[in-house]
Amino acid sequence: MRILLTGGGTGGHTIPIVAVVQELRRQRKDLKLFWLGDDHPEERAAKENNIPFQKIACGKFRRYFSFWNLIDFFKIPAGIFQSFFLILGFKPHVVFSKGGYVSLPVIIAAWLLRKKIIVHESDAVPGLANRIAARLASKVLLGFNAHSAETLSAKSLRGKYIFTGNPVRREILKGDPVKAREFFHLSKEKPAILVMGGSQGARFINDLISRSLSKLSEYQIIHSTGVNNVSVIARSDCRERQSNLISTENHYRFCSYLDVAKMALAYVACDLVISRAGANTLAEIAARGLPSILIPLPSAASDHQFANAKIFEKRGASIVVEQKDLTSRKLVSLITSLLKNPNQLETMSKKAKNTITKGKYFLIKKLRISIFKIN
Known part of the structure; x- marks a missing residue:
């Protein structure tokens, strides 16, 4: 054929x-x-x-x-x-x-x-x-x-x-949580957050995270910045190091790009995802059953990311915040509220699994x- x-x-x-x-x-x-x-x-x-x-x-x-x-x-x-x-x-x-x-x-x-x-x-x-x-x-x-x-x-x-x-992709569904945390040098005791901005990165999300780091020290962060839009912290050497994981603080790891194998590990290592609302990302976090905070790209054609995100929010899998309404203080508050409420995370996880995949x-x-x- x-x-x-x-x-x-x-x-x-x-x-x-x-x-x-x-x-x-x-x-x-x-x-x-x-x-x-x-x-x-x-x-x-x-x-x-x-x-x-x-x-x-x-x-x-x-x-x-x-x-x-x-x-x-x-x-x-x-x-x-x-x-x-x-x-x-x-x-x-x-x-x-x-x-x-x-x-x-x-x-x-x-x-x-x-x-x-x-x-x-x-x-x-x-x-x-x-x-x-x-x-x-x-x-x-x-x-x-x-x-x-x-x-x-x-x-x-x-x-x-x-x-x-x-x-x-089948590789996304693989990964052992213990080995994943070891790979990213993450503690088993602290919650982990995966931050990403889609295939091309997201300058707004990168800079927002860089401004929020000092207030998120009780959590661990894996940050995929994207090659094109590198955060303030990453700007100096992230382009050169490409997908090599770099640590700037004990609780923060960033890289410009995660290949599919590393992305699978990042998903299985984390408790919460902060991301844009592209269809592929949503399909992957649904397949992994991950709760999420979604920040739709405001310039997306026909505002399709907002429409994608609202479907997840309506079904209880995500919290959606428009970029124009999001500040560092609000983001920290949302993250803290979710990670200190295991029951809500578990409910969102179940809802995510049922949103797209069966x-x-x-x-x-x-x-x-x-x-x-x-x-």
Whole structure:
């Protein structure tokens, strides 16, 4: 079976493709894959997972006036032209798209060639590329059930939806709590907090944590700053050290990047997560059953992170605080209130497990069935 993959631009579009590929390879030995995308991060992910990759021209549509919109507009026809002939050569049975601006030329070319197209939408509010792609797709797989369907509501799309949830990499579900705490040099006696800002980091969260450290000395912190937005404390050497764990105080560990193995250890070592509200992060903390404080990215397209976060909050799995309302004092107060209330943490943990996942491999198994059934 031949599957053409597309999607990328950020880790939010790339990581789920890797999770899907891992599971499909477990089920089909005759699988042949080909990934069309932009350069980083999808090219790196394809290389790491031994997937043939081809870069194509693609234009990003910005939701504000920019001269680059005009230039990028002309890249889309070029990308369609490239994709058309690459698809003719590969002859895929199915085209699987994870969204992002890079996917649109591929989807249009696949539709012109009458290929079967599966689109997966991770967020509660679908992105522009997926709203267009959904009309050309054979099936639309949803990470959040009714919420995404409402946004994509149209008579022409009825019957296309399948709720699969969001795929989670198997490695994320591994890890021993004792070994994880040893790896991060954490005490067994103190609660641990994992702080992260998504695949690209979050300057606001980084700086907020740096201002709050002195008031959080009774807790242990693992902080993934992101390579692009390094906190005040990390700025001097974090870029050079990359994913090497650095300690500046006894209770604080930071790094610019956690690979999947270290991320799995960080999840299993911590009692509470502070994070943005990207769909992949939420899927992972739900799979691990972790309570969370969510700070949605205010500039996210269509405010999709806020919509994602509110679903978790409504179901009792998270506390949501908008960035404009959050101060160091308020954050410290929230953390202290939660970590001094084990019963609330346990309840939130149970709610998190039931928010998206219904067993370790339920969702990715259902997604696999959807892909194979359409062939």
